Amino acid sequence: xxxKNITFSDxxxxxxxSKTTISRYFNNPDSLTLENQQIIATALEKLNYKExxxxxxxxxxxxEFIGIIIPNLYMHYYSEILNQxxxxxxxxxxxxxxxxxxxxxxxxxxxxxxxLAYKIEGMIILSHTIPSIELASYNIxxxxxEREDQYVSSVNTDNYMGxxxxxxxxxxxxxxxxxxxxxxIPKQTPSYERIxxxxxxxxxxxxPHEMILTDTGHTxxxxxxxxxxxxxxxxxxxxxxxxxxxxxxxxxxxxxxNHLIQKYGCLPDDYKIIGFDDSPVSREAIIPISTVGQQIxxxxxxxxxxxxxxxxxxxxxxxxxxxxxxxxxxPPILINRKTTLPVER
Amino acid sequence: xxxKNITFSDxxxxxxxSKTTISRYFNNPDSLTLENQQIIATALEKLNYKExxxxxxxxxxxxEFIGIIIPNLYMHYYSEILNQxxxxxxxxxxxxxxxxxxxxxxxxxxxxxxxLAYKIEGMIILSHTIPSIELASYNIxxxxxEREDQYVSSVNTDNYMGxxxxxxxxxxxxxxxxxxxxxxIPKQTPSYERIxxxxxxxxxxxxPHEMILTDTGHTxxxxxxxxxxxxxxxxxxxxxxxxxxxxxxxxxxxxxxNHLIQKYGCLPDDYKIIGFDDSPVSREAIIPISTVGQQIxxxxxxxxxxxxxxxxxxxxxxxxxxxxxxxxxxPPILINRKTTLPVER
DNA sequence: TTGTACGCGTTATCAT
DNA sequence: ATGATAACGCGTACAA
Numbered sequence: 001x002x003x004k005n006i007t008f009s010d011x012x013x014x015x016x017x018s019k020t021t022i023s024r025y026f027n028n029p030d031s032l033t034l035e036n037q038q039i040i041a042t043a044l045e046k047l048n049y050k051e052x053x054x055x056x057x058x059x060x061x062x063x064e065f066i067g068i069i070i071p072n073l074y075m076h077y078y079s080e081i082l083n084q085x086x087x088x089x090x091x092x093x094x095x096x097x098x099x100x101x102x103x104x105x106x107x108x109x110x111x112x113x114x115x116l117a118y119k120i121e122g123m124i125i126l127s128h129t130i131p132s133i134e135l136a137s138y139n140i141x142x143x144x145x146e147r148e149d150q151y152v153s154s155v156n157t158d159n160y161m162g163x164x165x166x167x168x169x170x171x172x173x174x175x176x177x178x179x180x181x182x183x184x185i186p187k188q189t190p191s192y193e194r195i196x197x198x199x200x201x202x203x204x205x206x207x208p209h210e211m212i213l214t215d216t217g218h219t220x221x222x223x224x225x226x227x228x229x230x231x232x233x234x235x236x237x238x239x240x241x242x243x244x245x246x247x248x249x250x251x252x253x254x255x256x257x258n259h260l261i262q263k264y265g266c267l268p269d270d271y272k273i274i275g276f277d278d279s280p281v282s283r284e285a286i287i288p289i290s291t292v293g294q295q296i297x298x299x300x301x302x303x304x305x306x307x308x309x310x311x312x313x314x315x316x317x318x319x320x321x322x323x324x325x326x327x328x329x330x331p332p333i334l335i336n337r338k339t340t341l342p343v344e345r
Numbered sequence: 346x347x348x349k350n351i352t353f354s355d356x357x358x359x360x361x362x363s364k365t366t367i368s369r370y371f372n373n374p375d376s377l378t379l380e381n382q383q384i385i386a387t388a389l390e391k392l393n394y395k396e397x398x399x400x401x402x403x404x405x406x407x408x409e410f411i412g413i414i415i416p417n418l419y420m421h422y423y424s425e426i427l428n429q430x431x432x433x434x435x436x437x438x439x440x441x442x443x444x445x446x447x448x449x450x451x452x453x454x455x456x457x458x459x460x461l462a463y464k465i466e467g468m469i470i471l472s473h474t475i476p477s478i479e480l481a482s483y484n485i486x487x488x489x490x491e492r493e494d495q496y497v498s499s500v501n502t503d504n505y506m507g508x509x510x511x512x513x514x515x516x517x518x519x520x521x522x523x524x525x526x527x528x529x530i531p532k533q534t535p536s537y538e539r540i541x542x543x544x545x546x547x548x549x550x551x552x553p554h555e556m557i558l559t560d561t562g563h564t565x566x567x568x569x570x571x572x573x574x575x576x577x578x579x580x581x582x583x584x585x586x587x588x589x590x591x592x593x594x595x596x597x598x599x600x601x602x603n604h605l606i607q608k609y610g611c612l613p614d615d616y617k618i619i620g621f622d623d624s625p626v627s628r629e630a631i632i633p634i635s636t637v638g639q640q641i642x643x644x645x646x647x648x649x650x651x652x653x654x655x656x657x658x659x660x661x662x663x664x665x666x667x668x669x670x671x672x673x674x675x676p677p678i679l680i681n682r683k684t685t686l687p688v689e690r
Numbered sequence: 691t692t693g694t695a696c697g698c699g700t701t702a703t704c705a706t
Numbered sequence: 707a708t709g710a711t712a713a714c715g716c717g718t719a720c721a722a
Contacts, residue, residue: 007699018709023701031707053462054408055699057399058714072428079424083417086445090452095459098443100431107435114440117398220628251629258631265610283565284596286603286631352715363693368717376691400715403698694721702713 067115084300101127141310163197174343175244250275250282412460429645446472486655508542519688520589595620595627
């Protein structure tokens, strides 16, 4: 507010053209003669014009805003997803209004209302609180990532494949017994498929296995204690056997690894460990941990592509309304590091 | 675009009031009688009115947008800062337009122009590329976090104090020689103060010390290799002495710790280690690493408070222009874990 | 307490 | 190739 904003009117007055022509200079410059473009260009310079996209939005309805609701940013997976999404600005041009959800349905609903009030063109939802049937009812392009997605388009990692890959690698080490530890997550959650993948492979190849579905705690220390106890149980229960343990994420895998090393001074040959996510800790661990990496860059890109399609669709022609939601699946990548070396015979 | 948007006009027609009254219902409801409020409320329900803040912005100039330019989100420090900033929505109500910088001055400049075009009310800058004198020239409320800040308001950790605390803790363990490894960062960078803190304490108390300022690599593997070499050097150079090593961040500290454990099977009593940042890896390391924690929640809150003050200032009265920039300092917190146990005599 | 009339800065429509 | 004029949806004097 250094006095007053320069507007198209000012430029128009200054150059002798009409506001319309100034507008055209920005949106369809080819329709002006080169010299007139030049005249306007210098006028813009001289008057130090600053564009006002708010006015433009009101006039043409295109905000180029996309709303994001993400559970948090302290988990590496989420911050990396956001990282990759934000990077698409250079190719898609959408600006991102970001909210971190707080796990309360009502407040996240408020966030959505706020986003709608700003006339966002679409949303990317990663938080889990609001059911997809409600999301669909907002009647705006939506893509969810790694959450319940029955009624909206989505991008998910191929969790089943991830479970299969992790389990297979564990089996190939020569482990006698395969163990999967996980929280007792609901069956609709995408990551439940990892459990199925583990289970199916074990059954298909007749591999002895145990599924430990239990409360894994809500803080790091709690989880650490629980996993320590679990390790003790496993240690005595499968004394003579080689144990292949599939943890649901790298943080858990790292905790397990640390407990083992604190107990034995090294990673014993009868323990094989794999995590999930390829988060930094898996690489930074005392022994680099094998894991299943989600292709976060591809997930983010696919989400934006899906969303962009929907947005472009609705910018033209008639509604073509309520196309079936698209569900895109991104394969994970097995990362074989040092915690799944073959058993030495 | 389910047909057409309901506007104040529609509500006005439907209720028999004027648009002004409908507007007042939202902005100054007390000026209406309770029954009329009720009438309008039900009309809004019935017609399924959705507010349009874009129009409101154009009319009153208040976007409630704040722009953020942050270098990246894969470093825990940055994602946590963003996390905490986003959380302030509940108390301040500002919406955040987020860009990740890419270390190119020109593109970050483009981001700023884009943000300005959306009439943001202020900016929080964490990226380092654009000098503060240029930031100041944009003539809009700005707060920077942990970067060069001569001409703009800022919030920074008390890096000097952090360096002092880390060094003191190391000294208190009884270490014979204190070593600080760091990249050769420019003196204007806030974190350079950590180096000064280390240096000053060592000199003040006549503690033998060595400062290793060198290229620390640009990838994890590179850094790992460099630190391994450095460790070898230190190991032979200070054979009989107890070495207290102050690393510039927890990732480095963790790498050093892992190298030590891989070499000796444990953390030898003649090695004391401290990192910086209190990032997850410091806690998740095989031996929990002592570190200096930045109070990220307070940093974020202070930044928003500073920014909010500036914004409110400019919403009222005359410019009161170009007040001196405010620089706020947040003290760090020493976190004494298991890598700085006193030397056993 | 409520209404009138105009402004915010652009784009879209229809002319010329 | 350029212009005049009416939107876009809301806020705000000023009036009543």
